[in-house]
Amino acid sequence: MMFATLNGATLHYRFRAGQGRAVVFLNSLGTDFRIWDAVIDQLPAETPVLCIDKRGHGLSDGNDITMPNLVGDVAALMDHTGLTSALVCGVSVGGLIAQGLATTRPDLVSGLVLCCTGAKIGDAAMWNTRISAVQTDGIGAMAPAILERWFSAQFRAEQPTALAIYRNMLARTTANGYAAVCATLRDTDSTAATRTITVPTHCIAGSADLSTPPDLVRALSALIQGATFEVIADCGHLPCIEAPKTVAQAINAVHKRIQ
Template sequence: MPHASVNGINLYYEISGKQEGPTLLLSNSLASNLHMWDPQMEAFNRHFRVVRYDSRGHGQSDAPAGAYSIDTLTADAVGLLDHLGIARTHFCGLSKGGMVGQRLATLHPERVDRLVLCDTASYMGPGDLWEGRIQLAETQGMAGVVDATIERWFTRPFREKDPLAVAKIRAMILNTPVAGFVGCCRAIQGMDQRESIKAITAPTLIVVGADDPSTTPEKAREIQECIAGAHLTILPAAAHLSNIEQEALFDAAVLAFLEAK
């Protein structure tokens, strides 16, 4: 299995699609893994060389104990690009992955062609919110946070309509190492990019589910106001994992943006 030794850990990744096409790097949310992007693979593989990876603390990547930071997670992404010899890439990240994308485009503008930020935020306070989730995970394991997470991530109609898709994500949450979940919660808890993202120059698309209770459309608008020329697409009848709940609309919006002349 392909692992890259980067930034002090082993990072799992997969490459698919058009090997001679432009590169698209996908970054997963908290408590998921690279398979959260499975619904996009058929469409994205036709147009791009797609690189997916399991974030530090998730999936088949290492999950060291201790608090992580958004800068650490960003350094992981840069290390993976360096390992693969990729000088410049499109980037698409959801939730935590979008937080990494913001930092990547801020600190390493030469590495980012076009930027897609999905169901994410530049600041996720207050800190007490994260203390509660961390304590639940540390005392009850991921079973202690899974039900509330599923309720935030999918609307009730979708949960009833597609229980198989929901079950797949539930399994990802339950299989996330507690150390990795807690480490990334600490990274989000300590993040504040509201001022720094004003330096982003990459063409940017922001995508958010209209019914996302976590990273709301209001938070998406806050990012849009900070990044010059950023576009905002709000997907109807979708909560936090809008790429799954509104797969076709999500794919169409991202592809139209990435392929625009």
């Protein structure tokens, strides 16, 4: 396991050294960086890869969770591992962190793949309800509804073992970490800053995503000059799990554009 104390927090990460431009993966609310494993398996073996458990998730610290700190953690870890001009791939809140990294540390980002995310996700009422529920009842009680948003009906029916594993991943997230990231999502609107992004960007939506529907992701792509957009049929909120080959193909395509 790899750990580093940076930006005021001890962070758990995985780094695979290699040759060429690195790919940095940023995960979603209630997950850790293992959600990217099947995508990474589809990339060339020599591609450098960096994954991080954001604050409040996985084995990373859960203190001082704000969007500036989540972005700053990625920047500090990229500086720590010597990475610049990477292709950054984020899903959900990871996509918001990726947008923030591109606008505050453009030296670190040469391309983006933004999955099931937006410049602003949800509204204050929705997030406040979610925060209250997790603080009162715990994540376990919320898990069935969250899994319905994460995965398509077909995946839930055909992959019961995988579904159980991802439910366990979700349930092991601390209530405080989950609630703090919900509050960060509630308070983040990157619309103005995201309009300034000029690096090659590809946006991916899932047709069965109940958390960030295709129209939200399409609106995000419209903010970014030259961004491309696709919808994966019969896919929920986590295409890195349901459609890893498609995500890897998108990464490889953007990778070629920025060589």
